[in-house]
Amino acid sequence: MKWEKILVRYGELSTKGRNRKEFISHLRNNIRFSFVDLPNIKVIAERDRMFLTSTDDSEIQELIKRLPKIFGIQSFSPVAACTQELEDIQATALKIIEGLDYEGKTFRVTVKRTDKRFPMDTYELQRAVANHVLRQFSGLKVQLKQPEIELRVEVLADAVYMTAQVIPGAGGMPLGSNGRSLLMLSGGIDSPVAGYMFLKRGVRLDAIHFHSPPFTSERSKEKVMDLANQLSHFGATVRLHVIPFTDIQQSIQAQIPDNVSMTTTRRMMMKIADLVREEIGALGIVTGESLGQVASQTLESLTAINAVTTTPIFRPLISFDKLDIIDIAQKIGTYETSILPYEDCCTIFTPSCPKTKPKLEKVEYYESFKDFDDLIKEAVENREVISFPTKKKNEFENLL
Ligand code: ATP
Numbered sequence: 001m002k003w004e005k006i007l008v009r010y011g012e013l014s015t016k017g018r019n020r021k022e023f024i025s026h027l028r029n030n031i032r033f034s035f036v037d038l039p040n041i042k043v044i045a046e047r048d049r050m051f052l053t054s055t056d057d058s059e060i061q062e063l064i065k066r067l068p069k070i071f072g073i074q075s076f077s078p079v080a081a082c083t084q085e086l087e088d089i090q091a092t093a094l095k096i097i098e099g100l101d102y103e104g105k106t107f108r109v110t111v112k113r114t115d116k117r118f119p120m121d122t123y124e125l126q127r128a129v130a131n132h133v134l135r136q137f138s139g140l141k142v143q144l145k146q147p148e149i150e151l152r153v154e155v156l157a158d159a160v161y162m163t164a165q166v167i168p169g170a171g172g173m174p175l176g177s178n179g180r181s182l183l184m185l186s187g188g189i190d191s192p193v194a195g196y197m198f199l200k201r202g203v204r205l206d207a208i209h210f211h212s213p214p215f216t217s218e219r220s221k222e223k224v225m226d227l228a229n230q231l232s233h234f235g236a237t238v239r240l241h242v243i244p245f246t247d248i249q250q251s252i253q254a255q256i257p258d259n260v261s262m263t264t265t266r267r268m269m270m271k272i273a274d275l276v277r278e279e280i281g282a283l284g285i286v287t288g289e290s291l292g293q294v295a296s297q298t299l300e301s302l303t304a305i306n307a308v309t310t311t312p313i314f315r316p317l318i319s320f321d322k323l324d325i326i327d328i329a330q331k332i333g334t335y336e337t338s339i340l341p342y343e344d345c346c347t348i349f350t351p352s353c354p355k356t357k358p359k360l361e362k363v364e365y366y367e368s369f370k371d372f373d374d375l376i377k378e379a380v381e382n383r384e385v386i387s388f389p390t391k392k393k394n395e396f397e398n399l400l
């Protein structure tokens, strides 16, 4: 099938009043960026939909593969064009249906007669097209209400446009439309999913990872680099800040009673994350925490961890069940990497019975015997920053 253009529907964007222009412009830029290697594509952005055209059909075919990965698109439809001649309209309708999995499906034709000079009325044209299709494909059944295949025909002055497919987009909002946050990225299943969910809301991400060599291996760091790289596939460059965390963890072991050392570890991570966040000009911190999953994720623990900063800490997975998180991890392709068996700095130093309800005053009291500030500053200064540029050309495989 030769497609003339693609119709893109914005979804949530269209409800965003005065910010609409800015959102559409982010989406247009992101779509443009996804086809820098396809020179003939043109973008025409309208108030509530966008058209992508190309003189080269193979470019349109390639776009159909790439568009489902771009946030801010609700759905899109490849559109064919023909002349106003009835024979031409009927032949194009056949070609479109032929390309679909039509056997045993319900079907209807919907005509929009924008050019009122067109000689047949709406009903006549609907019938003429439907009958022609049904004669050819006996496996189809007409059903006017909620058919599985709806062939939409729009008669314009210079051409007739036709489409029968609505391909779901990734939803969400265009990347860049909601600022930047810092993602606390472990090697686990949850934090990459939390990052994905923020990318999907249009937030650009830096990631921070705490690494404790020699207790955590080079392989465990590479695993996190892999995950950061995978997140960069969703359309934005991800910078990963790797924090040397060994000295701090050893000080915590030496100074803080076992049953609250986990809470202090998290608090130190959060303090460091907040300093890095400030330096890069991000507005929030994102974690993969989920209520009740482990000892450090009770309301009491989260409260004690939060107390180190007034920066908003976002936990998109807080009320998710683990199985639902795994489901998303599998869909976005991070799961296989996340389950590789490399140690995390938190698991290595995990005490045998951490307090599930740590008291903030107690934790602060124990911490007051040691000046962690210098160690924190040093860790921030000695961090390694690795950049994962987003992918431009034919690197869109293995996504979503
Ligand atoms: P995940 O699957 O994301 O590792 P988890 O269920 O293993 O989560 P925890 O290990 O308690 O839970 O971690 C909770 C959150 O703290 C993580 O989702 C992540 O945001 C952050 N975190 C934990 N360890 C690290 C680390 N080494 N570096 C950066 N962030 C971390």
Ligand code: MG
Residues within 6 Å of the ligand: 186, 187, 188, 344
């Ligand atoms: Mg973890």
